[in-house]
Amino acid sequence: MINVNKKRAQEEMIGFGLIIIIVAVIMIIFLWFYLMKPTNQNFNNYEAENFVTTALQYTTDCKEPGRDYLDLKELISWCYDLKECENGNSCSILNSTIKGILEESWDVGTGKRIQGYEFKIGVFRLEGDLEREIFSQSKGNLTINSRGYIEEYPKNRKWIKVSFSMFS
Amino acid sequence: MVKMNSKKAQMKIQQTAFMLIAITLFFVLVGVFFIGFKLSSLKEDVTSLEAKQAKLLVSKLANAPEFACGSAFSEKKSNCVDSDKVLMLMKDIDKYKDFWGVKDIKIRKIYPKLDRDIVCDTSNYPNCNIMNIIERGTIGTYEQNFVSLCRKEVVGDKPYDKCEVAILMVSYEKVK
Numbered sequence: 001m002i003n004v005n006k007k008r009a010q011e012e013m014i015g016f017g018l019i020i021i022i023v024a025v026i027m028i029i030f031l032w033f034y035l036m037k038p039t040n041q042n043f044n045n046y047e048a049e050n051f052v053t054t055a056l057q058y059t060t061d062c063k064e065p066g067r068d069y070l071d072l073k074e075l076i077s078w079c080y081d082l083k084e085c086e087n088g089n090s091c092s093i094l095n096s097t098i099k100g101i102l103e104e105s106w107d108v109g110t111g112k113r114i115q116g117y118e119f120k121i122g123v124f125r126l127e128g129d130l131e132r133e134i135f136s137q138s139k140g141n142l143t144i145n146s147r148g149y150i151e152e153y154p155k156n157r158k159w160i161k162v163s164f165s166m167f168s
Numbered sequence: 169m170v171k172m173n174s175k176k177a178q179m180k181i182q183q184t185a186f187m188l189i190a191i192t193l194f195f196v197l198v199g200v201f202f203i204g205f206k207l208s209s210l211k212e213d214v215t216s217l218e219a220k221q222a223k224l225l226v227s228k229l230a231n232a233p234e235f236a237c238g239s240a241f242s243e244k245k246s247n248c249v250d251s252d253k254v255l256m257l258m259k260d261i262d263k264y265k266d267f268w269g270v271k272d273i274k275i276r277k278i279y280p281k282l283d284r285d286i287v288c289d290t291s292n293y294p295n296c297n298i299m300n301i302i303e304r305g306t307i308g309t310y311e312q313n314f315v316s317l318c319r320k321e322v323v324g325d326k327p328y329d330k331c332e333v334a335i336l337m338v339s340y341e342k343v344k
Contacts, residue, residue: 012187019191023198030202034209046227050314053247057316058279059331068328101333104279105314 048149052164055101056151061085062093072097076162077155079134080123091134098135106166108140116140116167118148124159131158143167218340222270222311226338229273230315234264235336237318241329248316249275249336255293258301265302272310272339275299277317279333294319310337 056073062085063069070078070085072094079091098119108114118138123131148165229235230247234257237248254275257264277297288296317334320327 012183016187019194023194027198034205047314050227050247054314054316054333057245057248057318057331058333059329068326069323069330071331100281101279104281105333 052151060097116142118165120163222338222340226311226313251317251319273301274337277334310339312337
């Protein structure tokens with residue numbers, strides 16, 4: 001009689017234990033779903049894309065002799081062709097303009113949202129190899145976690161590539 | 169013997185009842201914990217939804233007819249805001265206050281940089297760097313996007329397009 005009662009008590013304990021295990025599994029599943037929810041990215045590619053697009057549309061101080069001021073996109077070609085602006089050297093104006101834009105647009109450093117950036121302009125042959133680097137600047141910590149954007153457009157059977165990468 | 173069995177049965181029923189109460193209480197506690205957990209994340213969800221809306225708005229606002237450069241400029245520009253148009257919009261902004269469903273919209277010129285912040289109005293334009301399009305004075309979080317801030321300038325007697333680097337900022341309120 002005592003043995004039967006003991007067995008029944010054991011069965012009840014096992015039943016209770018099973019219920020607790022099932023509930024624990026359900027809770028773990030809920031927790032897992034919650035933790036696996038995608039987190040917001042601090043910055044996206046569109047930010048880099050918008051930056052490059054905006055920078056290329058910037059009206060520079062380089063005046064085309066007898067005509068308008070050039071935008072940055074035109075000034076890159078101007079610099080590549082080694083043409084002079086009415087008011088100075090095209091490559092110097094290009095350098096100072098891009099440096100100014102980068103300086104005012106991105107606040108980089110350790111502990112900041114963006115730890116570093118890299119901005120490059122190069123002319124590439126159709127085969128894909130670099131013919132000439134027109135501009136290159138990087139600042140801050142270039143970590144392995146990067147995102148960026150490349151804008152490329154044709155120029156005399158070559159490609160001008162403007163690339164911008166942000167590192168977090 | 170019958171009396172003893174009946175007492176045992178009563179004990180058994182009591183045991184089952186206690187067990188059922190304990191399990192119910194356990195599930196109620198789990199439920200309360202889960203609801204509390206969900207409610208606390210609900211506020212976060214509202215904020216993140218508002219942030220998402222602001223992010224979407226900030227990326228499409230520059231191309232909205234009220235802001236976009238359109239065909240007024242020599243070549244078609246993307247992400248381009250016509251500052252002359254925005255200045256006129258600011259004069260009549262009361263009609264648009266709730267149109268975009270956000271707290272604040274402002275444009276800040278970042279390059280070329282001015283020595284100090286100057287809020288734009290008709291008297292100082294274009295020698296200013298902040299355009300407060302919708303301003304409610306609320307403390308919120310901003311989503312921002314780079315835009316070209318373009319206007320018509322005249323050199324000699326010839327007009328030309330002058331584009332500068334700016335950021336378009338849209339603010340939403342954080343749910344506390």
